[in-house]
Amino acid sequence: MKLPSVTRLCLVLAVLVNEAASFAPRAFGRVATKSDSATVLGAAVEAILFDCDGVLADTERDGHRNAFNQAFQENNFDTVWDVELYGKLLETGGGKERMTAHFNEVGWPTSLTTPDEQQAKVKELHLRKTDIFMDLITDGKIPLRPGVLRIVDEAIAADVRLAVCSTSNERAVSNLVETLMGPERASKFRIFAGDMVKAKKPAPDVYDMAVDEMGLDKSKCVIIEDSHIGLGAAKASGIACLVTKSSYTGNEDFTGANMIVDELGDVPGVSLETLGSLIQ
Numbered sequence: 001m002k003l004p005s006v007t008r009l010c011l012v013l014a015v016l017v018n019e020a021a022s023f024a025p026r027a028f029g030r031v032a033t034k035s036d037s038a039t040v041l042g043a044a045v046e047a048i049l050f051d052c053d054g055v056l057a058d059t060e061r062d063g064h065r066n067a068f069n070q071a072f073q074e075n076n077f078d079t080v081w082d083v084e085l086y087g088k089l090l091e092t093g094g095g096k097e098r099m100t101a102h103f104n105e106v107g108w109p110t111s112l113t114t115p116d117e118q119q120a121k122v123k124e125l126h127l128r129k130t131d132i133f134m135d136l137i138t139d140g141k142i143p144l145r146p147g148v149l150r151i152v153d154e155a156i157a158a159d160v161r162l163a164v165c166s167t168s169n170e171r172a173v174s175n176l177v178e179t180l181m182g183p184e185r186a187s188k189f190r191i192f193a194g195d196m197v198k199a200k201k202p203a204p205d206v207y208d209m210a211v212d213e214m215g216l217d218k219s220k221c222v223i224i225e226d227s228h229i230g231l232g233a234a235k236a237s238g239i240a241c242l243v244t245k246s247s248y249t250g251n252e253d254f255t256g257a258n259m260i261v262d263e264l265g266d267v268p269g270v271s272l273e274t275l276g277s278l279i280q
Contacts, residue, residue: 142176
């Protein structure tokens with residue numbers, strides 16, 4: 001018996017709908033979710049290696065600089081690093097190295113007559129500076145930069161590994177990450193900082209250490225930096241680098257960066273998909 005045309009049309013539509021359902025996106029035998037989409041987008045990226053100062057938070061001008069000045073004042077040093085001078089001093093990576101370079105140029109206090117005395121005082125000042133800086137973080141006076149938590153959460157959802165690789169003191173970096181991101185996010189990070197390596201940025205040592213200790217593939221990693229010195233370290237390590245400019249680094253030469261942005265930014269901002277495009 002020949003079916004009416006309307007009935008035949010309904011049967012055809014039912015078959016098409018059933019076939020279309022069989023092609024719905026699935027992940028491991030289940031319907032794909034928003035989390036699966038994030039995993040696919042981040043699949044190309046094995047790890048994100050963040051610098052700390054200037055990347056996670058804009059800490060240099062109103063954080064480290066003020067902490068140095070307070071430490072100098074407490075130790076009766078006739079030394080004040082203003083905003084402009086500190087910008088120039090940042091050309092030297094590492095706080096202890098920065099103080100040494102400065103006093104080598106302008107002269108050491110007369111009470112410090114030998115290199116051993118000078119370096120002992122530098123270490124003392126740096127420890128005190130770190131405590132002051134940590135208090136600034138704990139008191140909430142230095143916030144995370146826009147987009148940092150968003151990209152961190154995207155990475156965690158996609159099982160992308162995370163590390164902070166910094167010339168700053170390890171305690172200060174760990175405190176910043178845990179205080180500003182919370183202990184749950186902080187537990188996902190490896191910290192490589194301070195004097196863990198002898199040669200600081202622009203040497204690639206801290207990034208090479210992270211890759212070695214975490215067992216990473218450099219071709220699947222992305223570094224996020226904010227300075228010419230940091231970019232130099234990233235390039236020397238052979239890892240793709242995105243530069244997010246900070247208050248002191250906006251006019252620096254970032255030739256060789258895979259991408260340059262003003263900030264990671266809120267939605268849409270820099271995403272895992274963006275980072276993945278840098279290594280493909």
